[in-house]
Amino acid sequence: MEGMQQNGRIVSSSAKPFSRKASAPLILPPPKVNSHRMKEKQEFESAREFASRESIPLIEEHNDKSVFSSIETEDDAAAVDETLEEDNYYWGKAAKLQGGKKKKCFHHTEPADKDKDNTDEICEEEEEETNEPEDQDVKEASYPEGDDVKEASTLEDHDLKDSESASDIVILEREGPPKIIKKKLLPVIKLPVLLATVIIDLDIFDSYDLLSDMSCITKTEWNFQVLDSRVVLPSTMFFVNGLLVVDIEFVNCQTHTIHAATIKIPWQKVQSVDWLSFPEMPSTSREEFMFQSDDALIYHEVYEEHFVHELEYNFRGFKCIWNDGLLLNEVTPTFSLQGSAQLLFDILQPQYVNLNLI
Incomplete structure (x- = not known):
């Protein structure tokens, strides 16, 4: 093996020493949910956890070499994989709500082969049916926990209630005005x-x-x-x-x-x-x-x-x-x-x- 193990982590002999930088939160452009735009800035709980551990910054392009080369323990690697899967699932649901294509991305790590990149990214594109109602997709979607996401779900429920009340009004309008029943006069x-x-x-x-x-x-x-x-x-x-x-x-x-x-x-x-x-x-x-x-x-x-x-x-x-x-x-x-x-x-x-x- 070309690398050697030092203090419980794998270090490549050809890799140059690097200096750690302060981690930054993962910033993603918010999707549209039921014609309601979420806040421009979202910080997930996993990103805040990495920032507290002073890990390397996670950016939108996901540089595989810089990310996985700085992983010290197996728990950190599992947390990164879980974060990437949650991001891919989140963007897939957002694309489904917009009626377009959904792109699934997930990373696979092979620690045995160190000459090659440690991570292979596999992306699949699936055609989604746009005939399904948006309300059902919103109910099935699960987002990461956080204050901003909870606020967005509250607004989403409010939009659903407004849509239901609007449908009730339409039904009443179709029924027409109430009939006036004349009271029978007594002698x-x-x-x-x-x-x-x-x-x-x-x-x-x-x-x-x-x-x-x-x-x-x-x-x-x-x-x-x-x-x-x-x-x-x-x-x-x-x-x-x-x-x-x-x-x-x-x-x-x-x-x-x-x-x-x-x-x-x-x-x-x-x-x-x-x-x-x-x-x-x-x-x-x-x-x-x-x-x-x-x-x-x-x-x-x-x-x-x-x-x-x-x-x-x-x-x-x-x-x-x-x-x-x-x-x-x-x-x-x-x-x-x-x-x-x-x-x-x-x-x-x-x-x-x-x-x-x-």
């Missing part, structure tokens, strides 16, 4: 509207003379009859009058038979009304127009009147509490009645209700 109906609920309180204290042959009372029932009820609009006073009908069953002391009698007690009441909903009021209007001509004045009158439905009064029920008794006198027995009652009324008015406004 106008006439219903009895509850205007107010009135509670009438009655107190009954009275006595009546009955038949002379009555010995005892077996049953008493109360019943109310309404004769008239009215609200005089626009006032809020409710006028009502009627009858309290008391049915009595008694026993005849002579024949010992059961008989029935009816007592009718008139009553009347005036109560103020609190409206839940105001009633519709009839209205009238009168207008007069005067027309003047050259020879006379002409008067026209316009009269208008609106009718409404009359109020309806619904007697809903009553509640009563009483106490009765029989006083037997020498002449005629007396029937005494004491009690109170509550009568419930609803005031209604038929009105036209628009269901669309409810």
Whole structure:
């Protein structure tokens, strides 16, 4: 062997001694990714590692003799090979994104033969299909780790999201404007509207003379009859009058038979009304127009009147509490009645209700 091994590295006898120079970062022109240009200056992690070790500068032309002759350990050689492969892969993906040809370059080192160059560079050119979408190529590409590369990938994802949103907008434009669905109109109906609920309180204290042959009372029932009820609009006073009908069953002391009698007690009441909903009021209007001509004045009158439905009064029920008794006198027995009652009324008015406004 023409060379000799000294301190763990191979030195060529014909090689001239050289002085080490400070390493410089590998500077590559950035490719275009999705119409977005990366920063002009990129420094990969492997290049910074060589700069810290004060290795020889790596330039874009890759001088094989100067690079591999200064390698001290096998780890450095493996790092250089890995860097070259990453560069070739990076440029291949960039060419694929631009729709052109991809050039693969890799280096092969033969340390046994020292007369020849230690590195043989093999390059292959492959025709790439440009029909594949760029988004898929961007997703498959893997770049060296670094702050600049991470920033570029973030911008690339942002471009992908913009393209997806743009496609969504196109789809919406193709669908056309939204159809206007007309709401189905509901009818106008006439219903009895509850205007107010009135509670009438009655107190009954009275006595009546009955038949002379009555010995005892077996049953008493109360019943109310309404004769008239009215609200005089626009006032809020409710006028009502009627009858309290008391049915009595008694026993005849002579024949010992059961008989029935009816007592009718008139009553009347005036109560103020609190409206839940105001009633519709009839209205009238009168207008007069005067027309003047050259020879006379002409008067026209316009009269208008609106009718409404009359109020309806619904007697809903009553509640009563009483106490009765029989006083037997020498002449005629007396029937005494004491009690109170509550009568419930609803005031209604038929009105036209628009269901669309409810």
